[in-house]
Amino acid sequence: MSPVPLHYYLVVSTLIFFIGMLGVLTRRNVIIILMSIELMLNAVNINFVAFSYYLNSLRGQIFVFFVMTVAAAEAAVGLAVIVYLFRNKNTVNDDEFSLMRG
Amino acid sequence: MIVTFFQVTGLYLLLQAEFIAIVQVAVYAGAIMVLFLFVVMFLDVKEIATEKNFHPIAPVCLALGLVLLGEFLTFIFHKPLKESEFSETLPAVGQIYGTAQNIGKALFNQYLFPFEIASILLLTAIIGAVVLAKR
Numbered sequence: 736m737s738p739v740p741l742h743y744y745l746v747v748s749t750l751i752f753f754i755g756m757l758g759v760l761t762r763r764n765v766i767i768i769l770m771s772i773e774l775m776l777n778a779v780n781i782n783f784v785a786f787s788y789y790l791n792s793l794r795g796q797i798f799v800f801f802v803m804t805v806a807a808a809e810a811a812v813g814l815a816v817i818v819y820l821f822r823n824k825n826t827v828n829d830d831e832f833s834l835m836r837g
Numbered sequence: 838m839i840v841t842f843f844q845v846t847g848l849y850l851l852l853q854a855e856f857i858a859i860v861q862v863a864v865y866a867g868a869i870m871v872l873f874l875f876v877v878m879f880l881d882v883k884e885i886a887t888e889k890n891f892h893p894i895a896p897v898c899l900a901l902g903l904v905l906l907g908e909f910l911t912f913i914f915h916k917p918l919k920e921s922e923f924s925e926t927l928p929a930v931g932q933i934y935g936t937a938q939n940i941g942k943a944l945f946n947q948y949l950f951p952f953e954i955a956s957i958l959l960l961t962a963i964i965g966a967v968v969l970a971k972r
Contacts, residue, residue, distance in 0.1 A: 739851070745913045747848070751841075753906045760902070761895035766877060770838055773869060777845055780861075787935070788852040793943045796857050796935050800944070803864050804955045808962030810869045814876045815969035821880050 744785035752778035765820075765829050769813050776806045842866040854935035 751774060758771030780799045787795025824831055842865045849858035892898075944952055 742913055744848070744852075746910065749906065749909045749913065753902055753909075757898060757902045760898040761892050763890060763892050766873065767890075770873065773865070774838070774841070777842070777865065780857075781845060781848060784849055784852050784854045784857055784935075787854065793935070793939060796854050796940060797943055797948050799854075799857050800860065800940070801951055801955055803860060804959065807864055807869055808959055810872060811966045812962050812969070814872055815966035818876060818880065819969050 741785060741789045744781060748778045748782040748785065750778075751775075751781065763828050763830065765817055765832075768829065769810065769817070772813075773806060773810060776802060839866050839870050842870070852935075856935050856937045856940045 755771045755774035755778060758774065759768050762768055762771065780802055783795040783799045783802070785795075787793060787799075820832060842861060846858045846861045846866075849855075849861060
């Protein structure tokens with residue numbers, strides 16, 4: 736049977752990316768914002784692996800390996816920052832983390 | 838979210854990227870989401886359910902995001918991509934099998950430098966996270 740056309744994977748990747756992007760832009764809870772960033776990185780990973788399949792190259796999958804590494808490191812540091820912020824402000828609402836006046 | 842990660846693993850298996858699929862389950866669903874759960878349980882946030890969840894500017898963001906999404910989808914289904922018949926100019930689709938052996942060969946021969954840099958990056962992230970979270 737014919738393989739799944741590339742467009743379908745790109746559409747899935749785009750949809751997941753946009754759901755993540757809208758999550759980052761609209762949600763107030765910083766933990767949810769971090770989860771949406773992980774969702775965006777996942778969408779990009781799907782894109783890379785789909786192209787790696789359709790171009791018969793392993794470079795896409797190698798890059799996905801490194802993207803996952805960076806995503807894990809960034810999630811760890813981001814959560815450490817959130818823990819530190821929470822200790823000082825006792826809230827996870829992103830509006831309260833602004834020190835700017837006016 | 839964990840279900841999403843498992844579904845993405847299924848997509849990777851469909852694309853014959855078995856190493857990446859297992860790494861996805863182990864890293865994303867196994868480590869990152871567990872980290873999130875630890876932080877959520879550790880912080881003991883009481884007012885998550887009572888406060889408004891969405892920023893007041895959310896409808897504007899939603900509208901603009903949908904416009905951008907429509908633009909993206911138009912680009913994906915744009916005619917030239919279909920006329921070149923992507924899957925036929927490269928007749929052998931899916932010949933490279935993403936086994937651990939193949940990826941290991943590429944990773945340790947051709948991409949050794951990024952691999953070492955990634956290890957230094959992880960070390961930096963560990964030190965940073967520990968320093969930030971210490972009392």
